[in-house]
Amino acid sequence: MKIAVAAANGKASRKIIAEALKRGHEVVVFGRHEQNDTGASTYIRKDIMDLTKEDVKGFDALVDGFGAWAPETLPLHTTTLLHLADIVSDTDTRLLVVGGAGSLYINGDHTKALYEAPDFPPAFKPLAEAMGQSLAELRKRNDVKWTYISPAADFQADGERTGSYEIHGEEFAPNSKGESIISYADYAIAMVDEIEKGDHLGQRISVVRK
Structure with missing residues (x-):
């Protein structure tokens, strides 16, 4: 398969790139850094907002690895995601988003998100709200083949590669040990499994370590 990765210099993006390359996929990546630190042989230095339809034409999938944490940059989660949606609109290129856990629901009627829980860390609430807003905007698009993948609450940059995981839906769900962890x-x-299978078009799913 032919896979593009936007905002490729981030830690999550680099892991996704490595996994896709390991499986023999053709990977083209776009990043802002002058130096290619992604592991991909085809690196194009380009800001995410400068990407065009031509840049991603013919790809099977486009991965959105964008992340921003400073208060003034949080709205970019929505701005950049909608831009990527625009450039794959009405094409067969699927858009897969590295999402957040804070917007997962904690009730059955999906009216209350994890970041609204009393014990949710206040420092992470603005980020979770911003990512939740970007997902809400993405849900409005019926012209894009998108999948939004939320990690577990404890998303470990340097955690071990166990090789296994569980898929859940829109609601926050720990594993059988009561843990919400994934590396x-x-x-x-x-x-990369989702890129290969395409089982959850137009859906948000969540993944947790077994």
């Missing part, structure tokens, strides 16, 4: 490496496995 970037295992998340990357889930992401």
Whole structure:
């Protein structure tokens, strides 16, 4: 398969790139850094907002690895995601988003998100709200073949690659041990599996370590 990765310099993006390359996929990546630190042989230095339809034409999948944490940059989660949606609109290129856990629901009627829970860390609430808003905007698009993948609450950059994971839906769900943990490496496995299978078009799913 032919896979593009936007915002490729981030840690999650680099794990996804490594997993896709390991499986023999053709991977083209776009990043802002002058130096290629992604592991991909085809690296194009380009800001995510400068990507065009021509840049991603003919790809099977486009992965959105964008992340922003400073208060003034949080709205970019929506701005950049909608831009990527625009450039794959009405094409067969699927858009897969590295999402967040904070917007997962904690009630059955899906009216209350995890970030609204009393014990949710206040420092992460603005980020979770911003990512939740970007997902809400993406849900409005019926012209894009999108999949939004939320990690577990404890998303471990340097966690071990166990090679296994569980898929859940829109609601926050720990594993059988009561843990909500997943490493970037295992998340990357889930992401590339979804790219290969395309089982959850137009859906948000969540993944957790077994």
